[in-house]
Amino acid sequence: MLKQSLKWATGAMVGVGLAFSAQAETVKIGWTAWSDAEFVTKLTKRILEERLDQEVELTQTDIAPQYQGLAGSDIDMMLMSWQPGTHADYIEKHAGDFVNLGPLYTHARLGWIVPTYVPESELSSIEDLKKDSVREKLDGTITGIDPGAGLTRLSKQAVEDYGLDGYDLQTSSGAAMTAALDRATRRDEWIVVTGWSPHWKFGAYDLRYLEDPEGSLGGAEHIDALTRKGFYQDHVEVASVVSRIQIPLEMLQDYMYQARESSYEEAVDAFMEEQSQYVDYWVTGEL
Numbered sequence: 001m002l003k004q005s006l007k008w009a010t011g012a013m014v015g016v017g018l019a020f021s022a023q024a025e026t027v028k029i030g031w032t033a034w035s036d037a038e039f040v041t042k043l044t045k046r047i048l049e050e051r052l053d054q055e056v057e058l059t060q061t062d063i064a065p066q067y068q069g070l071a072g073s074d075i076d077m078m079l080m081s082w083q084p085g086t087h088a089d090y091i092e093k094h095a096g097d098f099v100n101l102g103p104l105y106t107h108a109r110l111g112w113i114v115p116t117y118v119p120e121s122e123l124s125s126i127e128d129l130k131k132d133s134v135r136e137k138l139d140g141t142i143t144g145i146d147p148g149a150g151l152t153r154l155s156k157q158a159v160e161d162y163g164l165d166g167y168d169l170q171t172s173s174g175a176a177m178t179a180a181l182d183r184a185t186r187r188d189e190w191i192v193v194t195g196w197s198p199h200w201k202f203g204a205y206d207l208r209y210l211e212d213p214e215g216s217l218g219g220a221e222h223i224d225a226l227t228r229k230g231f232y233q234d235h236v237e238v239a240s241v242v243s244r245i246q247i248p249l250e251m252l253q254d255y256m257y258q259a260r261e262s263s264y265e266e267a268v269d270a271f272m273e274e275q276s277q278y279v280d281y282w283v284t285g286e287l
Helices: 002-024 035-052 063-071 088-093 126-130 132-137 150-161 174-186 236-244 249-261 264-274 276-284
Strands: 027-031 056-060 077-083 098-115 141-143 168-170 193-197 207-209 221-228
Touching: 027 035, 027 063, 035 056, 035 077, 035 098, 035 236, 035 249, 035 264, 035 276, 063 077, 063 088, 063 098, 063 221, 077 088, 077 098, 088 150, 098 150, 098 174, 098 236, 098 249, 126 132, 141 174, 141 193, 150 168, 150 193, 174 193, 221 236, 236 276, 249 264, 264 276
Parallel strands: 027 056, 027 077, 141 168
Antiparallel strands: 077 221, 098 193, 098 207, 098 221
């Protein structure tokens, strides 16, 4: 009887030790250098570290390697899965290789964007880009972002759908896109950029989306948190917290603009202080 009790106690202690070890392991989160991804990822890191005492490591990379990282368990989580349209190809390719914890925010969208000083009478729709006068003012250029981004894939499709002969879809990065937008707006020059909401640029400049009658760039999107398979079992508390995170789009955009004006760290500080009721619910699940 004593031997059985000792065996049970030893097994229980080993089980507790394994659970503690799993929780103590560093959680690896992949992120892309997009404004919304940076804010949400750094906010999540702060919450997990300060409220759960969970060590977190951030790995900055493009979107495709993040899906591959989840499939190969090289990272534990990504907080930037645009669904249902933008990342459809990645989701189809890696179906079954990840677990979806649900949306972090909704009512997001993709599109092509112009400053509001560009007259709507001349350019209100992607269709208008076929006008010779419009193409000349834009120097036949559409300013894009990362080559591997879902938005870039859809933008290439839009060029084809609308027959935009004579246009060059320039790809580089989100930062290069906003730098080009800033230069153009300071000079009141015409520019079309590929973009999305939420983004701090809508707080910095007066902008509007071009109409997309063909629907090439998709409709409303939600941005979800994905984990590798088995992550919930290894980190049930972390997964539970992340599954409760939802941020209203306008609130997120406000803090993204604050981050642009100061730093992401200061914007996260402000959110933790000013939106503590959200953070408390995400951590505890109690209203």
